[in-house]
Amino acid sequence: MNELAKGLNEVLDTSIAGAFLSQVGRRMYFPKGIVAQSDEAKQKADRYNATVGLATSKGQPMHLVDIMDFYKDGVFKPSDIFNYAPGGGDKTLRAIWKEEILRKNPSLMGTLFSQPLVTAGLTHAISLCATLFFDEGDTLVLPDLFWDNYDLIFRELRGCGIKTFRFFSEGRFNSTGMKDALMSCEGDTVRILLNFPNNPTGYTPSENEMNELVSALVAVADSGKKILVICDDAYYGLFFEEDIAKESLFARIAHIHDNIFAVKGDAATKEDMVWGFRIGFISYASKGFNEEHIDALVKKTLGAIRCTVSNCDRPGQSMLVKAYTDGKNVEKDKAATSREMEMRYRTIRKAVKKWESSSLLRAYPFNSGYFMAFDTAEHSAEELRVYLLDKYGIGTINIMDRTLRLAYCSVENENLEDLVDTIFKAAGEIWS
Numbered sequence: 001m002n003e004l005a006k007g008l009n010e011v012l013d014t015s016i017a018g019a020f021l022s023q024v025g026r027r028m029y030f031p032k033g034i035v036a037q038s039d040e041a042k043q044k045a046d047r048y049n050a051t052v053g054l055a056t057s058k059g060q061p062m063h064l065v066d067i068m069d070f071y072k073d074g075v076f077k078p079s080d081i082f083n084y085a086p087g088g089g090d091k092t093l094r095a096i097w098k099e100e101i102l103r104k105n106p107s108l109m110g111t112l113f114s115q116p117l118v119t120a121g122l123t124h125a126i127s128l129c130a131t132l133f134f135d136e137g138d139t140l141v142l143p144d145l146f147w148d149n150y151d152l153i154f155r156e157l158r159g160c161g162i163k164t165f166r167f168f169s170e171g172r173f174n175s176t177g178m179k180d181a182l183m184s185c186e187g188d189t190v191r192i193l194l195n196f197p198n199n200p201t202g203y204t205p206s207e208n209e210m211n212e213l214v215s216a217l218v219a220v221a222d223s224g225k226k227i228l229v230i231c232d233d234a235y236y237g238l239f240f241e242e243d244i245a246k247e248s249l250f251a252r253i254a255h256i257h258d259n260i261f262a263v264k265g266d267a268a269t270k271e272d273m274v275w276g277f278r279i280g281f282i283s284y285a286s287k288g289f290n291e292e293h294i295d296a297l298v299k300k301t302l303g304a305i306r307c308t309v310s311n312c313d314r315p316g317q318s319m320l321v322k323a324y325t326d327g328k329n330v331e332k333d334k335a336a337t338s339r340e341m342e343m344r345y346r347t348i349r350k351a352v353k354k355w356e357s358s359s360l361l362r363a364y365p366f367n368s369g370y371f372m373a374f375d376t377a378e379h380s381a382e383e384l385r386v387y388l389l390d391k392y393g394i395g396t397i398n399i400m401d402r403t404l405r406l407a408y409c410s411v412e413n414e415n416l417e418d419l420v421d422t423i424f425k426a427a428g429e430i431w432s
């Protein structure tokens with residue numbers, strides 16, 4: 001059991017609450033992960049705060065101007081704001097989101113997949129997968145660099161094991177490692193979650209790598225194993241290099257093999273810059289599914305939503321529908337954010353290149369999304385994080401003590417070179 005959970009249990013065992021804690025309750029804790037480190041940076045990072053996965057400019061979230069303009073008298077009827085949303089979400093929003101999935105992933109055209117259901121953010125979509133498709137003791141396969149919340153959702157909430165494989169092999173996505181990890185799982189059902197553009201590395205496989213990845217999944221499926229593939233598309237669309245695979249993995253595997261069950265988790269939270277609205281989506285596909293299978297899965301998911309959050313955020317759904325249907329600036333604002341992120345990406349690439357001969361920190365490959373990350377090798381990423389915060393007022397994220405993540409999405413372009421220079425300087429001060 002996690003040490004933090006143990007500490008909380010010790011406290012609660014001196015009270016009546018301790019007598020009621022369930023097994024999950026006993027395992028639960030608030031990790032000293034991304035959220036806790038971000039909170040610490042909010043207090044101390046007076047120079048640059050590169051902890052937050054949110055696109056900001058001049059200290060404010062970038063956003064859709066149309067939505068900001070809705071915060072005026074008379075734009076909405078009370079029922080658009082105060083009513084419950086329908087179970088599974090606003091029907092127009094679901095239809096628009098499906099059209100958008102098809103627009104972004106043309107190879108899905110003509111294939112059967114479920115109408116996306118609205119979830120309370122993408123975290124909720126992933127948690128629904130854990131509830132519906134994982135039993136205690138099941139194993140989730142993940143690349144070794146992953147968003148820390150998967151640990152809490154799958155290990156602590158569901159009691160699953162996590163098996164990792166190395167994300168990169170010679171600078172490319174490690175499809176062989178992935179295949180070996182899946183093949184080494186016992187039993188005839190295996191489960192994997194893949195997130196591109198990735199948090200924390202900022203990496204999306206190239207077209208060639210994606211072909212290899214899909215072939216590796218098909219080989220596992222051919223061996224007789226049934227695979228659940230959860231595609232976490234949180235940062236979809238922020239692609240900054242030509243050769244990147246621009247369609248979601250979901251589109252590649254939705255109808256490829258009877259033994260592959262594809263789930264797509266995506267969200268307006270990041271794609272449409274409404275992080276606080278808590279609106280995500282979950283969609284299902286498999287080659288062998290017919291309408292009846294899809295309908296049954298949707299009903300199971302509706303049940304799982306009903307007994308957790310009951311219903312998702314109504315005002316946010318109304319505002320998104322209005323922005324998508326009546327907004328004049330949505331595409332323009334999204335394009336502006338994307339351009340800004342790309343400019344920051346190019347700046348940080350250049351800044352990191354300047355230090356490529358340094359052996360203190362090695363940048364993992366990155367080409368997309370909000371982040372880049374350094375491998376701190378034999379040194380402690382936590383030591384560097386704390387030193388940067390205390391000495392330089394710079395907030396970064398330590399992941400598993402061997403990776404230092406920078407969210408360049410939330411640092412102004414003109415500060416990125418200084419940010420990178422200072423990180424290398426600080427590493428030199430503590431480790432040389």
Ligand SMILES: Cc1ncc(COP(=O)(O)O)c(C=O)c1O
Nearest residue numbers: 121122123147195199234267269
């Ligand atoms: C990889 C990844 N997946 C999912 C999420 C959750 O997104 P949401 O805010 O929609 O719950 C995040 C948020 O940080 C993330 O980084």
